[in-house]
Amino acid sequence: MAHIASLSQLQTPPWASVDGQLVPYDGVRIHISAEALTRALSVFEGVKGYWDPASETFSLRTPREHYERLLRSAKLFHIPVDFDYPEFLRRLEQLAAELLVRERDLWFRPTLYVTEGHWGEGTRATLVITAFTQQKESGEPMRLGVSTWRRGTDVDLPTRVKSSANYVVARLARIEARRLGYDDAILLNREGRVAEATGACVVALLDDEVVVPPSSEGALDSLTVRILERICHRDGLRLVRRPIDRTELLAAQEVAIAGTISELTLVSEIDGFTFPVDGVLARLRASYLQVMRGTEHLEGVEMVATDAGRALVTS
Incomplete structure (x- = not known):
């Protein structure tokens, strides 16, 4: 795509x-x-x-x-x-x-x-x-697959470092995903929990809370997620950074990926499990784009x- x-x-x-x-x-x-x-x-x-x-x-x-x-x-x-x-x-x-x-x-x-x-x-x-x-x-909603490749730990190659080396496994995961007919892949960490997508962070709606994996789970410290957190705080939504199990993600109410290029792109499917693309995360996406385009002011966004x-x- x-x-x-x-x-x-x-x-x-x-x-x-x-x-x-x-x-x-x-x-x-x-x-x-x-x-x-x-x-x-x-x-x-x-x-x-x-x-x-x-x-x-x-x-x-x-x-x-x-x-x-x-x-x-x-x-x-x-x-x-x-x-x-x-x-x-x-x-x-x-x-x-x-x-x-x-x-x-x-x-x-x-x-x-x-x-x-x-x-x-x-x-x-x-x-x-x-x-x-x-x-x-x-961007249109995406279809994702969970990769067989894994994100390393902080003592392997720190994901807090936005380095080219960190994207070698992401490249392998994306090749695998495209071979299987998906747009992108979800990388799990060594414990089998959600780390991130190949070039963006994972955002899930779980029990009406916006949940993202923290850096300790293998996710980049996302600047996009920081902005989303400010929007959630302003709009009365709760954004939580905590581990997400694979099955918890598959059973989520809604899913999206967040990054500078992808902004907040909605996910319609992961491994055959489907998600709505017209709910809470769609409204959060609309607010994010309004902030980025300057039509809506948000404190703390330079x-x-x-x-x-x-x-x-x-x-």
């Missing part, structure tokens, strides 16, 4: 940002001996920017939180960071000015590739930012307007 397809495989933008300089996308190079390649040593984020048709402006959503999570991932992997938040923001805005298309949203992938050093000695990383346009249309939209309109 289009909403889970890799944007980087569908598009070839003209520009990328490499350590703050615009570089032709096809000209970005990393040496074969870099630890980014020999040990899959890189950490990344996914930042979303939204086009507002009413005001014809373009704004980034929660870029500071993404920057701070990138710093945490880098710290846990002993990767030095040599840019501050204003510089991070400048680089996002610089790329947006080149790639923004009217009436389209943009998804940015800032990735810290370890390009120098060996086994933690003399480590240096290069920040490469790519960006891809997204349609504003909502919106950073850029010059890219204004420049596009006046050009």
Whole structure:
């Protein structure tokens, strides 16, 4: 399905940002001996920017939180960071000015590739930012399968680190899911409880509570879930972070997946068990999109307007 397809495989933008300089996308190079390649040593984020048709402006959503999570991932992997938040923001805005298309949203992938050093000695990383346009249309409900592949524990490969290495098992799980005719897969942890989907967190409605697995279960510390939690608090819904058994998920009232790209995408089926797509989570999804698009204010959700939209309109 289009909403889970890799944007980087569908598009070839003209520009990328490499350590703050615009570089032709096809000209970005990393040496074969870099630890980014020999040990899959890189950490990344996914930042979303939204086009507002009413005001014809373009704004980034929660870029500071993404920057701070990138710093945490880098710290846990002993990767030095040599840019501050204003510089991070400048680089996002610089790329947006080149790639923004009217009436389209943009998804940015800032990735810290370890390009120098060996086994933690003399480590240096290069920040490469790519960006891809997204349609504003909502994604259709998804069909999922529970994968035979498992998410590791915190002492295997910490899921609190948003690293490329963490997505190797996700890739295997998604290949398996597509072979079986599903759109995506649910990964269980070693205890057989729900961890996450291949590129998003799992959200379930259980006993009229919105429930998500915590990081200790193998789920990424999701910034999207943080926003959903604020919406639930505002609207009188209870959001709980706790373990979810496989059978508990299959017997849930409703299910969705949450992430920067997928936003809150409803799930219509898991392994033959069907779920309604017009209930509580559908209303939560509508509220989330209104907040992201700026038509509804939510305390604590940062919106950073850029010059890219204004420049596009006046050009």
